[in-house]
Amino acid sequence: MFRLRRTGSEVALRMLCSLTRAGSSPPGDVPEELRKMWQLWLRSACCRRLAGLVQARGCWCCLTVAARTRTPAHYVRPLFSGDIRRSSGLSAAAALVGSAPPAVQPYLKLMRLDKPIGTWLLYLPCTWSISLAAEPGCLPDLSMLALFGTGAILMRGAGCTINDMWDKDIDRKVARTVIRPIAAGDVSHFQALVFLGGQLSLALAVLLCLNYYSIVLGAASLGLVVTYPLMKRLTYWPQLILGLAFNWGALLGWSAVKSSCDWSICLPLYISGVMWTLIYDTIYAHQDKADDVLIGVKSTALKFQEQTKQWLIGFSTIMLTGLTVVGLNSDQTLPYYAAVVTVGAHLAHQIYSLDINNPQDCWKKFCLNRTLGLVLLSGIVLGNLWKRSNKTPKTEEMHCEL
Numbered sequence: 001m002f003r004l005r006r007t008g009s010e011v012a013l014r015m016l017c018s019l020t021r022a023g024s025s026p027p028g029d030v031p032e033e034l035r036k037m038w039q040l041w042l043r044s045a046c047c048r049r050l051a052g053l054v055q056a057r058g059c060w061c062c063l064t065v066a067a068r069t070r071t072p073a074h075y076v077r078p079l080f081s082g083d084i085r086r087s088s089g090l091s092a093a094a095a096l097v098g099s100a101p102p103a104v105q106p107y108l109k110l111m112r113l114d115k116p117i118g119t120w121l122l123y124l125p126c127t128w129s130i131s132l133a134a135e136p137g138c139l140p141d142l143s144m145l146a147l148f149g150t151g152a153i154l155m156r157g158a159g160c161t162i163n164d165m166w167d168k169d170i171d172r173k174v175a176r177t178v179i180r181p182i183a184a185g186d187v188s189h190f191q192a193l194v195f196l197g198g199q200l201s202l203a204l205a206v207l208l209c210l211n212y213y214s215i216v217l218g219a220a221s222l223g224l225v226v227t228y229p230l231m232k233r234l235t236y237w238p239q240l241i242l243g244l245a246f247n248w249g250a251l252l253g254w255s256a257v258k259s260s261c262d263w264s265i266c267l268p269l270y271i272s273g274v275m276w277t278l279i280y281d282t283i284y285a286h287q288d289k290a291d292d293v294l295i296g297v298k299s300t301a302l303k304f305q306e307q308t309k310q311w312l313i314g315f316s317t318i319m320l321t322g323l324t325v326v327g328l329n330s331d332q333t334l335p336y337y338a339a340v341v342t343v344g345a346h347l348a349h350q351i352y353s354l355d356i357n358n359p360q361d362c363w364k365k366f367c368l369n370r371t372l373g374l375v376l377l378s379g380i381v382l383g384n385l386w387k388r389s390n391k392t393p394k395t396e397e398m399h400c401e402l
Contacts, residue, residue, distance in 0.1 A: 129253030137388025339379020
C-alpha cells in the first residue's frame with residue numbers, strides 16, 4: 001500500500017505490469033514522485049516474492065492513482081488476477097460483503113464470508129451425520145441442519161479470526177494473505193479479540209440448543225480450533241489437525257439427533273472426513289509452498305512434494321473404505337453406494353488432473369470438494385428414503401403370511 005501526497009494536477013494511471021522480474025519500470029509518463037515509490041517498492045521483500053510468483057500465478061498489478069488538489073491522500077493497492085478468478089465462483093458472497101457498510105466489511109472478511117467454500121467444507125460433515133441419523137424413510141431434520149449451518153458460519157469465522165491473530169506477521173509476508181484485515185491493519189488485535197468473543201458467544205448459544213451429551217462433545221473441539229494455527233510452526237502435518245477439527249461435526253451431528261454416538265457409524269465417518277480434509281487441504285497448501293519455504297511454515301504439501309499424488313491416493317482409499325463401512329453399519333441402500341462410487345471417481349479425477357505447481361489449478365480442485373460433499377449428502381438422503389420403499393414390500397408379505 002502506498003500513500004501519495006497531494007499534487008497540483010490530476011493524474012489517472014492504470015498500470016497492468018507483467019512483473020516478470022524485479023526491476024520492472026513504470027511507463028515514462030509517470031510522475032517522479034510515484035516513480036521513486038515504485039522503485040522503493042521493487043526493492044522490498046514483498047515485491048521480490050510477488051515477482052517470483054507472477055509466472056506461476058499469472059499475477060498482475062493494477063495501480064490506480066488519482067491525485068486531486070482538493071482531496072486527501074490516496075492509496076494504491078496491488079490486485080491479483082488469481083484473486084479475481086478465485087472470487088468469480090463466489091461472486092454472490094463477495095458482492096454481499098462488498099455491499100455492507102465500509103466499517104463492517106473488514107469483520108465480514110475476517111470471518112471469510114466473502115469466501116464461503118471453507119464454511120461449506122466445515123458444514124458438510126455435519127449434514128452427513130445428521131442425515132445418517134434420520135429415521136429410515138425420512139428426510140433429515142431441517143431445523144437441525146439450519147442450526148448446524150449457523151454454527152458452521154460462526155465457528156468457521158471464529159477459527160479464521162484465531163488463525164489470523166496467530167498469523168498476522170506471517171500473513172504480511174505472503175502475497176495471497178497480505179490483504180487479510182489484521183495483516184493489512186484494518187482490524188487491530190484488540191478489535192479482533194473482542195470480535196472473536198462475540199462469535200464464540202453466539203456459537204455457544206447455538207451449542208446450548210443441543211442435548212447435554214452434544215454440549216460436552218462440542219466443547220471438546222475448542223482445543224483443536226485454538227491450537228491448529230500453531231501446528232504449522234511445529235509439524236509438517238497441520239492439515240491433520242485441521243481435519244480433526246473440521247470434521248468434528250461428523251460426531252456432533254449424530255449425537256445431536258440421537259443424544260449419543262453410535263461409534264460403529266460415527267468413527268468411520270469421522271476418519272473418512274479427516275482423510276478428505278487431508279486431500280483437499282494438501283492441494284490447497286500447494287498454492288503457498290514457495291512462500292512457506294521462505295518464512296519457515298510447514299505443511300503436508302512441503303512434506304509430500306512430488307510424491308503428493310501417491311499420498312492423496314492413499315488418503316482417498318482410506319476415505320472410501322471408511323464410507324463403505326459406514327454404509328454397511330447403517331444398512332444403507334443403492335443410492336448411497338452409487339454416491340460413494342461417484343465420490344471415488346471425483347477424487348480420481350481431481351488427483352489425476354492436479355497440477356501441484358499451478359496455484360490456479362490447485363484452487364480449482366480445492367473448490368470442487370464442495371460438489372463432492374454435496375454428492376455424498378444426496379446419496380445419504382436418497383439412500384435413507386430408499387429404505388422405506390424397500391421395506392414396504394416386505395411388510396406387505398408379512399401381513400399376507402399372518
